[in-house]
Amino acid sequence: MKVVSLFSGAGGLDLGFIQAGHNIVWANDVYDDAVATYKTNIGNHIIQSDIHCIDSTEIPDCDLIIGGFPCQGFSVANIKRHSQDTRNSLYKELLRVIKDKKPRYFLAENVKGILSLDKGSVFSMILKDFSAAGYNVKYKVLNSANFGVPQKRERVIIVGVRKDIPYNFEYPEETHSEKGDDGKLRWISVSEALKPFPDPDTLNNIPNHVYSKYKLNFNGYMGHRPLDPNKPAPTVTARGDNKGGVVILPHPNNQRRMTCRELATIQSFPHDYYFCGNSSSIYRQIGNAVPVKMAYAIAKQFNLIQNESN
Numbered sequence: 001m002k003v004v005s006l007f008s009g010a011g012g013l014d015l016g017f018i019q020a021g022h023n024i025v026w027a028n029d030v031y032d033d034a035v036a037t038y039k040t041n042i043g044n045h046i047i048q049s050d051i052h053c054i055d056s057t058e059i060p061d062c063d064l065i066i067g068g069f070p071c072q073g074f075s076v077a078n079i080k081r082h083s084q085d086t087r088n089s090l091y092k093e094l095l096r097v098i099k100d101k102k103p104r105y106f107l108a109e110n111v112k113g114i115l116s117l118d119k120g121s122v123f124s125m126i127l128k129d130f131s132a133a134g135y136n137v138k139y140k141v142l143n144s145a146n147f148g149v150p151q152k153r154e155r156v157i158i159v160g161v162r163k164d165i166p167y168n169f170e171y172p173e174e175t176h177s178e179k180g181d182d183g184k185l186r187w188i189s190v191s192e193a194l195k196p197f198p199d200p201d202t203l204n205n206i207p208n209h210v211y212s213k214y215k216l217n218f219n220g221y222m223g224h225r226p227l228d229p230n231k232p233a234p235t236v237t238a239r240g241d242n243k244g245g246v247v248i249l250p251h252p253n254n255q256r257r258m259t260c261r262e263l264a265t266i267q268s269f270p271h272d273y274y275f276c277g278n279s280s281s282i283y284r285q286i287g288n289a290v291p292v293k294m295a296y297a298i299a300k301q302f303n304l305i306q307n308e309s310n
C-alpha cells in the first residue's frame with residue numbers, strides 16, 4: 001500500500017510497514033534528531049516540520065495513513081494528565097489530515113491510558129470524531145511481548161476502514177505467550193534479547209552502545225526498579241518531544257543502565273539501526289517508538305486487505 005506516516009519519530013512503526021512490503025511515500029516529524037535518524041535508516045521522504053504548519057495539499061494521496069500521535073497528555077504515567085492538555089490537539093491534526101486525504105484506511109497508535117482518560121469520555125470522543133469523518137473504527141490493546149518483543153509494552157491500535165469499503169479488518173494473531181505452553185512461542189526475556197552485546201565498557205564498535213552513567217537508585221518508581229532478567233522488560237517510555245526526562249531501564253545485571261543499543265533491542269529495532277543525536281535524545285527516540293516487530297505484525301494484516309481487494 002501507499003502509506004503516509006505522521007508523527008513518524010525515529011521510524012519504528014514505519015520500519016514494520018516497510019518490512020511487510022508497504023511503501024511509505026511521505027512522512028513527517030518536528031523533532032530534528034528523530035528526522036535525522038529516519039533519514040539515515042529509512043529515507044529522505046520525511047519532512048521536518050510542525051504538523052500544524054503543513055497544508056494537506058502538500059501531502060501525497062495514499063491508501064493508508066499511519067500515526068502514533070504524541071501521548072503524554074493522555075498517558076496514565078503522566079500524573080497531571082488532563083483532557084484539556086494542549087498536546088491532545090495533535091490527534092486533531094491527524095484527524096484533519098485523514099479528513100482531507102480520505103485514505104481507504106488509517107491506523108492510529110496510542111498508550112493504553114487513553115482508554116480511561118476522563119472515565120473514557122476522551123476515547124469515546126475520538127471514536128466519534130473518526131466515525132463522523134467517514135470511517136468504521138475498531139480498536140484493540142496489543143501487548144508487544146505477544147508478538148516476540150522482549151518488552152511488555154501495551155498499546156491501543158485504532159484502525160479505521162472508510163465506510164464505502166466493505167472490509168472487516170482483523171488484528172494479528174499473537175505468536176507468543178507468557179509460558180509458551182499453548183502452541184505459541186514463549187515470551188522472549190530481556191536477558192535472552194541482550195545476550196549478543198558485550199560489556200559497553202570494553203572495546204567494541206557496536207553503534208550506539210553507550211549508556212547513561214546516571215546512578216541507579218531503586219526507589220520503586222517507574223524505571224527505578226530492578227529488572228527481572230527472565231521476563232520481558234517493562235515498558236520503555238519517553239516524553240514525545242525533545243524536552244523532559246526519559247526512563248532508562250537498568251540492564252538485567254542491575255548494575256548499570258541499558259545502553260541505547262540495548263534499549264533499541266528491547267524495542268526490537270535491528271542491531272544496525274543507527275540513531276542520531278546525543279544519548280538522551282537517542283533514549284527518547286527509542287522510548288517513543290512502536291516496537292518494530294509489533295508494527296510488522298499489524299502491517300502484515302494490511303497485506304491481507306490488499307490481496308482481498310485485488
Ligand SMILES: C[S@@+](CC[C@H](N)C(=O)[O-])C[C@H]1O[C@@H](n2cnc3c(N)ncnc32)[C@H](O)[C@@H]1O
Nearest residue numbers: 007008009011012013030031050051068289290
Ligand atoms: C509517539 S512518537 C511516534 C513514534 C513513531 N511512531 C515510532 O514508531 O518511532 C510521537 C512523535 O510526534 C512528534 N511530534 C510532536 N509534536 C509534533 C508536531 N507538532 N508536529 C509533528 N510531529 C510532532 C514527536 O517529535 C515524536 O517523534
